[in-house]
Amino acid sequence: MQALGDFEQLVLLGVLQSGPDSYGVPIWRELESRTGRRVSLGAVYKTLDRLEGKGLLRSTHGRPSAERGGRSKRVYEMTASGHRLLNATLAALARMTDGLELELGRQ
Amino acid sequence: MSAPRLARALVEWLIDPRLREAIAGDLEEIFASEHLAHPVLARVAYWRRAIGLVIRPGPARSRRAARCTPLQQPRDAVTTMIVKDMRHGARLFIKQPAFALAATITLGLAIGANTLIFTMANVLVLKPLPIREPDRLGWIFASGPDVISWRGPISLPEYATYRDGVPGYASLGAYRRRAVTMTADGNAERVLAHVVVGGLQGLWGLGAIGGRTLTVADERPEAPPVAVLSHRFWTTRFGGATDIIGRTFRLDGEYRFVVGVLAPDIELGSMSEIDVWLPFQGDPTQASRTDRSWRAVGRLTEGTTIESVKAQVSTLAARMASEHPDTDRDRRARVGPTTDALAAPNTWIVLSMLITVVGLLLLLACANVMNLLIARLIARRGELAVRLALGATRGRIMRQLVAEGLVVGVAGGALGLAIAVVGLRVVRAVAHEPFFRQLAFDVRVIGFAVALALIAPIVFSILPARRMLRADAAAALNDATVRSVGNRSTARRQSASVVLQVTLAVTLLVVATLIVRSMQAIVRVDPGYAISGLLSTQIEIPQWKVGDEGEALRIRQALLQRATTIPGVEGATTATELPALQPMQMVTFSLGNQPREDAATRPRAGLTVASPDYFAVMGIPIARGRAFTAQDAASPTPVVIVSRAMALRYWGNESRAIGAQIVLEPLSAGDRPPSTVIGVSSDVANSGLDQAPRPQMYGLDSHRPTRSFYLIVRARSPETLESELRAAVRRIDPDLPTYQLRTVEAAFADEASSNRLLSGMFAAFAIVALLLATSGLYGVMSYAVSQRNSEIAIRIALGASPPDVAWAIFGRTLSLTGVGTVLGLAGALGLAQAMRSTLYGVGPADPVTYLSVVVITGAAAVVASWIPVRRAARVDPIRGLRQV
Numbered sequence: 001m002q003a004l005g006d007f008e009q010l011v012l013l014g015v016l017q018s019g020p021d022s023y024g025v026p027i028w029r030e031l032e033s034r035t036g037r038r039v040s041l042g043a044v045y046k047t048l049d050r051l052e053g054k055g056l057l058r059s060t061h062g063r064p065s066a067e068r069g070g071r072s073k074r075v076y077e078m079t080a081s082g083h084r085l086l087n088a089t090l091a092a093l094a095r096m097t098d099g100l101e102l103e104l105g106r107q
Numbered sequence: 108m109s110a111p112r113l114a115r116a117l118v119e120w121l122i123d124p125r126l127r128e129a130i131a132g133d134l135e136e137i138f139a140s141e142h143l144a145h146p147v148l149a150r151v152a153y154w155r156r157a158i159g160l161v162i163r164p165g166p167a168r169s170r171r172a173a174r175c176t177p178l179q180q181p182r183d184a185v186t187t188m189i190v191k192d193m194r195h196g197a198r199l200f201i202k203q204p205a206f207a208l209a210a211t212i213t214l215g216l217a218i219g220a221n222t223l224i225f226t227m228a229n230v231l232v233l234k235p236l237p238i239r240e241p242d243r244l245g246w247i248f249a250s251g252p253d254v255i256s257w258r259g260p261i262s263l264p265e266y267a268t269y270r271d272g273v274p275g276y277a278s279l280g281a282y283r284r285r286a287v288t289m290t291a292d293g294n295a296e297r298v299l300a301h302v303v304v305g306g307l308q309g310l311w312g313l314g315a316i317g318g319r320t321l322t323v324a325d326e327r328p329e330a331p332p333v334a335v336l337s338h339r340f341w342t343t344r345f346g347g348a349t350d351i352i353g354r355t356f357r358l359d360g361e362y363r364f365v366v367g368v369l370a371p372d373i374e375l376g377s378m379s380e381i382d383v384w385l386p387f388q389g390d391p392t393q394a395s396r397t398d399r400s401w402r403a404v405g406r407l408t409e410g411t412t413i414e415s416v417k418a419q420v421s422t423l424a425a426r427m428a429s430e431h432p433d434t435d436r437d438r439r440a441r442v443g444p445t446t447d448a449l450a451a452p453n454t455w456i457v458l459s460m461l462i463t464v465v466g467l468l469l470l471l472a473c474a475n476v477m478n479l480l481i482a483r484l485i486a487r488r489g490e491l492a493v494r495l496a497l498g499a500t501r502g503r504i505m506r507q508l509v510a511e512g513l514v515v516g517v518a519g520g521a522l523g524l525a526i527a528v529v530g531l532r533v534v535r536a537v538a539h540e541p542f543f544r545q546l547a548f549d550v551r552v553i554g555f556a557v558a559l560a561l562i563a564p565i566v567f568s569i570l571p572a573r574r575m576l577r578a579d580a581a582a583a584l585n586d587a588t589v590r591s592v593g594n595r596s597t598a599r600r601q602s603a604s605v606v607l608q609v610t611l612a613v614t615l616l617v618v619a620t621l622i623v624r625s626m627q628a629i630v631r632v633d634p635g636y637a638i639s640g641l642l643s644t645q646i647e648i649p650q651w652k653v654g655d656e657g658e659a660l661r662i663r664q665a666l667l668q669r670a671t672t673i674p675g676v677e678g679a680t681t682a683t684e685l686p687a688l689q690p691m692q693m694v695t696f697s698l699g700n701q702p703r704e705d706a707a708t709r710p711r712a713g714l715t716v717a718s719p720d721y722f723a724v725m726g727i728p729i730a731r732g733r734a735f736t737a738q739d740a741a742s743p744t745p746v747v748i749v750s751r752a753m754a755l756r757y758w759g760n761e762s763r764a765i766g767a768q769i770v771l772e773p774l775s776a777g778d779r780p781p782s783t784v785i786g787v788s789s790d791v792a793n794s795g796l797d798q799a800p801r802p803q804m805y806g807l808d809s810h811r812p813t814r815s816f817y818l819i820v821r822a823r824s825p826e827t828l829e830s831e832l833r834a835a836v837r838r839i840d841p842d843l844p845t846y847q848l849r850t851v852e853a854a855f856a857d858e859a860s861s862n863r864l865l866s867g868m869f870a871a872f873a874i875v876a877l878l879l880a881t882s883g884l885y886g887v888m889s890y891a892v893s894q895r896n897s898e899i900a901i902r903i904a905l906g907a908s909p910p911d912v913a914w915a916i917f918g919r920t921l922s923l924t925g926v927g928t929v930l931g932l933a934g935a936l937g938l939a940q941a942m943r944s945t946l947y948g949v950g951p952a953d954p955v956t957y958l959s960v961v962v963i964t965g966a967a968a969v970v971a972s973w974i975p976v977r978r979a980a981r982v983d984p985i986r987g988l989r990q991v
Contacts (some may be wrong), residue, residue, distance in 0.1 A: 024133035041133060041409045042160040045126055064132075069110075071132030 006087045010035060011047045012086050013055065018077050021063060023073040024048075056082035104105055110138045111150050115159040120502065124663045130160065133659070143558045156777035165738075192510030193517075200514055206483060207881070214563060216875050218523025220465045222556045223530045223868075226546045227458060227649040237372040239312025240406075241445040244838065245276070245416045251438035256816050258447065261440070263387075263394035265305070266403050268809060270305060270441075272423050275416035279405035280307030284381065288649050288844060291356035297844040298340070299380050300358070302386040310406055311373075318367030320784070325366075325386035333386065334363040338371035340382040358385070360651020392555065394432060396434040404448070417442040437881040456945050458867060460622070464615055464872050469563065471611045471876055475883045477567035478604055483573050484508070491575065501576045503568070512568025513561065525737070526616025527556065538864045542876040548578060568623030574600075601887050602923055609770045609927025610892040610934060612880030616960045618779060618942075619873030620866045621949055624956060626866035628948030635791030636799070637726030640677075641851035642825035642832060647815040652842055656812050662839060663808065663816070667718060669835045670820050679820045680724040683813055686791035688854055691715075691803070695772040698757060699781075705937075712753055712802040713793050714771070716811050722748070722788060724821045731761040732786030735807055745773075745782040745810040753802030754787045771806070777801060782806065825850045877967060884971035888920055892975040899982045909980035912947040914977045917972055924968035928961055935960075 005011070010031060017034070018026035031039045031095060051057045062073030078086070097104065118131055132925035134156060141149035163431055190281040200207035247269060248258035260283070261269075270279040289298045307321040316338065325333050336351065346489050369384065407416060424440035444454075445477070484491070491504060520708045527548075534543055646666070648659045663681060683692060691713035698710070719735040721727075731753055739746050747769065749757075754764035768781040790800035808816070818836070822828055833845050847854075892899075899912055949956070 025136050026131060028133075041130065041137075041156055045130055049126065054779050067136055068132035070136040071128050071135065073132060074126070075128035 004085060007043070008047055008051060009086065009089055011044060011049060011051065012056065012078065014044075015048075021073075021075065022077065027076070032091075032096045037086060051082070052076070054081060056085060110153050110209045111134055111157075114154045118157045118160060120506070124500075133504045140712065146198075151938065169706045192507050193514055194578060195507065196511030196514040199511060200518075203483070207515070207518070208478055209481050210515045210781065211522055211880060212473045213472045213479075213525060213882070214560075215522025216513060216521055217465070217469040217527025218556055218559045218563070218880070219470050219530060220872055220875065220876055222523055222527035222552060223534070224458075225533060225546065225555045226460045226527070226552050226960050228462065230549055230919070231454070233456060237311075238445070243407050243440040244404050244445050244562055245407055245413050247405070247420055247440055247447040249399070249438060249440045251435075258443065260394045260399050260402050262399045262434075262548045263391035263401060263422075264396050265435075265438075266304065266401055267391040268427060269403060269405075271421055273405070274420045274742070275411040275419055276405035276425060277408045278310050279403060280310045281307030281401040281403040283305050283400045283402065285400075285847065286647070287358045287383075287385075288647070288842075289356055289358050289383075290360070290842070293469045293793060295842040295844050297846040298358075298382040301381045301384045302387050302402075303384060304391060307368075307404075310404070310906035312371045312374055316370045318365070320369070321384060322849050326388055327378055330386070330388050331858025332388070332390060333363055334358065334365045335367040335369055335384040336365060337369050337374065339366045339374055339379065339382065340569030343796050345380070345686070352660055354383040358383070359649060393463065396431060398776070402448075404469075413442055413444055415532075433841055456942055460618065460938075460945070461865075461868070464618060464869065468872055468879070469559070469609050471608060471615075471879045471883075473563055473567045474604055474608050474611075475879050475886070476519075476563075477571060478601075478883060478890075479516075480512065480568055481574075481600075482573045482886070484571055486613040488575070495576075499563065504576060504865055507571050508572040508575075509565060509568050512932045514566070515568075516560040516564035519563070520556055523560070524553070524556050527552075532862060533940050537867070538860050544865065560818050575786045589837050601891060605884055605923045606888050606930065607918075608883040609924050609968075610931040612776070612876045613931025613960060613964055614934040615876040616661050616873050616957060616963065617932065618938050618949055619869040619876075619953070620956045620960060621939055621946060621953060622942075622955070623866040623873075624868045624949045625947040626862045627782055627797050629862055632792060632796040632948075633728065634796065635747060635793075636686060638851045638855055640821050640823065640825055641819055642726070642822065642828055642849070643817045643819045643851055643854070644832060644836070644848035645815075645846040646843055647846075648819050648838065648843070651815075652840075659814055660809065660842075663718075665839050666818055666836060667915060669839055670818060670832065673828060673835055674821070675824070676820045677822055678720055678724040679817055679818070680718045680721045681808060682721055682725075683715055685817055685819075685851060685854065686715075686725075686793050687796055688851075690860065691793045691801070694804075696804070697770045699768045703827065709772075710757070710802075712749075712804050712805050714806060716806050716808045716813050716816070719932075720806055721805065724819060726821075727791060728789045730787045730789050732765045734786055735805075739785070740807050740809040745771075745780060746785045747782040748786040748788050748805040749784055750788055750790050750793075750800065750803035752790050754846055757804045760871065769804075771804075771811075782810075819851075826853075854959045880964075881971045883966040884920065884924070884968060888916070888972050888975040889978065891919075892979045895979075896982055899979055900986070903982060904984040912982070913976045913980040920968055920976075921965075928964050931964075932957060932961070 011027065012032075014027040014030040015022045017030045022042065026037060027048070028041055029042065048057065048059075052059055056079055057076045058079050059074045059076045062075045064070050064072040067086045115131065116135075118134065119127060122130055134153060137156070138149050138153050141152060143723065212793065215902075218277050246258075247261060249261045249265070250259055255537070259280075266279070268279045270276070273279070280303060282301050285300050285302055286297055287300045289296050303321060304326055306321070306323040306326075309322060312743055313320055315335070318335070321333070321335055324330060324732050341347060341351060348354075351368060355362050356365075357363070363385070376380075405416075407413070420442050422438050424438060428435045428438050474576070489801070494504060495501070508649050532544060534546060539850075634931070648662055653659050667679050667681060670676060692715070693711045694714045695709040695711050717735075720735050722729055722734040730752075731747070732748070735746070735748065749764055751761060754761045758764040758767060764784050764787055767784045769784065770781045791803065792800060793803050794801050818832070820828070820832065833848060836845050902912060903909065935957075936952060939946070943951050
């Protein structure tokens with residue numbers, strides 16, 4: 001089974017969090033606001049592109065708009081295998097933290 | 108509202124085309140939302156993101172993640188290909204070391220020269236002065252009938268008038284430098300003081316690292332005598348003693364308290380020589396109107412311009428000139444910005460000449476590298492055509508070519524920096540002027556070199572690349588096969604490039620030769636006396652120590668006597684100045700027994716007060732009459748010797764001057780007997796080497812006592828007697844400091860060091876330019892011959908003789924060189940006119956210079972075409988035809 005890097009997990013979750021109109025800007029915003037760390041647009045695109053290459057995401061061209069200087073968006077959505085892999089990864093994470101709530105909360 | 112265009116272009120040019128549209132759109136969208144909140148920050152953020160997208164390959168984290176899937180190649184989607192392209196370019200260069208070396212050296216020389224000159228511009232133009240808001244300062248410069256400089260100093264009464272009468276000045280201060288004798292711990296030494304008035308230290312915004320700075324309160328006559336030390340003096344003379352504040356020492360016999368130590372940042376240029384700062388204590392309006400040694404500078408009030416202050420100051424100057432005709436007649440004043448105070452106009456002209464010259468050099472180097480690149484590109488036509496045919500975009504190939512250019516740029520920039528470092532070492536070793544000593548590398552200088560290294564390749568690689576890519580792929584493919592006849596547009600481009608290079612080189616050569624020649628002319632000027640064999644030191648008999656004039660005279664004679672007895676000394680004299688090294692001291696006088704004219708119209712001339720042996724020791728010939736004798740000195744009747752220039756000006760000829768009577772401006776009140784002219788001496792360069800001699804008189808110090816003078820001895824090898832002379836002075840009085848003890852030749856060498864340095868630089872640049880042009884010419888001609896190999900083969904096969912072919916090639920070289928030379932001479936003539944005022948002893952159209960440059964260029968053209976011409980004559984028709 002493929003493994004997901006932690007930034008890849010975050011980007012996949014970012015795609016889900018930004019809803020149906022999920023393209024570069026909202027994904028990047030979700031990542032910056034929810035993780036509270038500085039993320040470069042380049043890193044986001046690089047990861048999106050790689051995840052698409054792995055078949056975990058697929059992208060379609062969106063409509064161009066005036067505020068984007070007439071340029072179209074690239075809208076990403078999760079593929080079925082993307083869902084499976086993300087769920088498996090998160091489930092593994094959940095199992096690993098099981099019973100450690102007190103331990104982790106101590107810090 | 109729009110995103111920064113350059114940054115956007117960068118993104119569109121360098122980002123992977125698959126994601127280009129999405130990313131560019133995202134950037135635009137983010138910018139649009141941020142722009143509402145803060146337009147400037149939004150632009151900054153756009154730039155930051157664009158640069159981040161272009162140069163950064165993304166966080167290392169995600170790369171590690173990619174490594175977890177070994178089957179998938181880690182692929183940089185967003186990052187630019189530029190690094191990869193540069194690596195590719197570097198590999199190509201390693202494969203062609205000759206090309207790489209030629210291009211690197213060419214560019215390195217030019218970047219090195221430019222960087223070196225930039226260090227000068229950096230100090231003069233860009234380095235922030237340690238003075239607060241220097242652009243709000245207005246400097247008062249005076250000129251008058253007896254002032255050679257166009258930015259002369261003023262007197263204290265003039266200062267007081269401007270301080271009280273110019274509303275445009277919020278505050279006006281003044282300063283002068285003065286050598287004073289410091290006595291501390293039983294030692295006397297000469298220190299350089301900055302005497303200030305008008306709270307100058309506060310006006311300049313100087314800070315103290317200990318204690319306080321001087322204020323206006325210190326200038327009141329009843330204020331306690333204080334002093335502030337420079338940081339350098341505090342560390343070198345007092346070892347940085349922490350208890351320095353409150354200590355006392357004597358300056359010119361007067362006790363002073365140290366109240367502060369200045370911060371070191373003022374120690375730039377001539378300011379770095381100052382040891383101690385003193386307040387002027389007293390009423391400036393009561394000071395002498397003829398003691399013009401003060402530099403005034405004021406801070407302008409809010410909203411005032413230099414122009415309006417200038418008008419106010421020159422009005423006051425005119426009023427003073429009419430109110431005080433005795434002293435201030437014809438005096439004028441103007442106000443200038445801080446840049447005028449920093450350097451003389453000639454410095455600015457020389458600097459702009461240097462910048463022009465190195466700029467031309469850089470252009471020449473770029474043209475040269477461009478030729479090399481074009482030759483290489485033509486050889487690579489096949490490769491490029493194949494790549495185009497296989498679907499590479501033009502942008503992609505352009506990027507590749509620019510990246511290759513950048514490799515040359517980076518290598519050339521590194522070499523250039525190294526050359527500049529070495530050059531700077533040489534400059535600092537050769538030059539004596541403080542200006543050259545403060546030249547140093549800083550962030551700006553390095554940034555400049557880096558910028559050149561990055562910009563130059565864009566200049567020289569985009570042009571040929573565009574040309575290459577304009578031709579369509581199919582034509583390029585065809586063209587990649589061997590052509591029999593040189594393509595016409597290629598030939599035209601080559602001709603243009605040769606003409607351009609020769610033009611630039613000729614312009615440079617002429618300008619550099621003119622400058623070198625005029626600087627040599629100055630060095631060669633005869634100062635009018637025999638400077639070799641002279642050793643001199645400046646001596647001042649302090650008023651506080653020896654109050655009595657008779658006693659001072661006795662000390663002076665004892666000094667002379669003691670100096671003469673030093674073994675090896677052939678003669679000794681005192682004099683109030685060393686001709687051509689110090690400014691002349693002027694006095695007014697009236698001629699003969701004519702009724703005394705009023706002071707304003709009395710003539711003025713230089714006066715040197717000396718001892719009887721002066722003319723023999725200095726080696727100044729007496730043209731008519733006789734020199735001073737010991738009897739003259741012993742007799743109470745004053746006698747003078749006048750220079751030839753003075754004799755001609757006031758008596759018409761030399762013999763009529765002998766026996767004439769003149770009355771010198773008295774030193775103190777009381778009438779003086781007229782002096783008799785006993786001799787006429789030949790002229791010395793008394794107003795500097797580049798000025799015509801002016802009327803000069805010589806008097807004896809027994810008739811006109813003086814406390815500040817040079818003790819001059821003549822000896823076979825004066826440089827070996829320095830310690831003996833110092834010891835001799837000390838034996839007379841240990842409190843007499845020997846200041847500036849050095850041979851007169853050394854003093855002249857110091858004076859000429861910047862001239863020699865600058866002419867050396869110009870000469871070096873001219874030689875580099877000639878080398879570049881020659882190698883460029885050679886490159887183009889040999890390339891042309893190799894391209895026309897088949898054509899030449901056909902010609903020879905059809906019956907042309909090898910000499911005919913050789914002459915054809917040679918003729919083309921010569922005609923191109925000729926056109927370039929003519930254009931270059933025209934350009935040089937224009938430049939030389941512009942820098943006319945810096946030339947000395949040589950006209951801007953000096954025929955010798957122009958002729959020799961033409962000869963040198965012609966010789967270079969012959970040398971450059973020799974090998975290609977021979978190669979053309981030796982083309983083997985059979986082999987050449989086989990290529991057709």
